[in-house]
Amino acid sequence: MINGISQSKAICQPKSMGIGLLDSQSKSIPTFNLFETEPWLLDVAKKAINNFHIPWHCDDALIAETKKEAIRCLAAGVRSKSFLNELVPKVFKTKRDATHGIAKITSCGHEAINLYRLAEIGEKRFVWRYCELLCDFPEHSKLDGKEFSLNKGHKGEFPSSRYGCRCRGSIRMPT
Ligand SMILES: [Zn+2]
Numbered sequence: 761m762i763n764g765i766s767q768s769k770a771i772c773q774p775k776s777m778g779i780g781l782l783d784s785q786s787k788s789i790p791t792f793n794l795f796e797t798e799p800w801l802l803d804v805a806k807k808a809i810n811n812f813h814i815p816w817h818c819d820d821a822l823i824a825e826t827k828k829e830a831i832r833c834l835a836a837g838v839r840s841k842s843f844l845n846e847l848v849p850k851v852f853k854t855k856r857d858a859t860h861g862i863a864k865i866t867s868c869g870h871e872a873i874n875l876y877r878l879a880e881i882g883e884k885r886f887v888w889r890y891c892e893l894l895c896d897f898p899e900h901s902k903l904d905g906k907e908f909s910l911n912k913g914h915k916g917e918f919p920s921s922r923y924g925c926r927c928r929g930s931i932r933m934p935t
Pocket of ligand 1: 890896897900919920924925926927
């Protein structure tokens with residue numbers, strides 16, 4: 761029976777063999793970090809975030825710092841508490857708002873990578889996916905399920921290319 765147990769353990773709890781598998785030897789769940797395996801993708805995200813328009817009424821230096829923090833969050837998956845503490849009195853009312861603000865900016869980077877990857881596999885178009893709970897622009901519901909060019913988007917607008925939009929672009933289904 762001991763053999764039986766250890767065998768089933770071996771099947772159910774594989775030792776860490778790479779990204780995404782639960783390491784039974786460790787109490788913490790290993791995190792998947794795209795940028796460790798493909799660091800160049802971070803440049804795609806950086807470019808998108810640096811070009812991102814943030815509709816805040818504060819000075820350019822603070823916006824630049826915030827973008828830097830968003831890129832850091834994207835790469836490391838964590839937010840620096842000291843940065844949030846500084847940002848809260850200057851831009852946001854609460855820490856929670858600040859966290860959401862950073863998440864909205866990182867979303868732009870994530871989606872830029874997503875669309876880049878679609879183009880990379882030879883796609884010319886994408887399908888706009890809207891989620892009412894995540895996107896701040898109700899008018900994006902009209903774009904849901906529609907196809908747009910990966911070059912032009914919808915009148916130059918792409919999923920997550922506006923602050924507060926967390927729409928996604930997905931691959932077209934074969935017809
Ligand atoms: Zn949207």
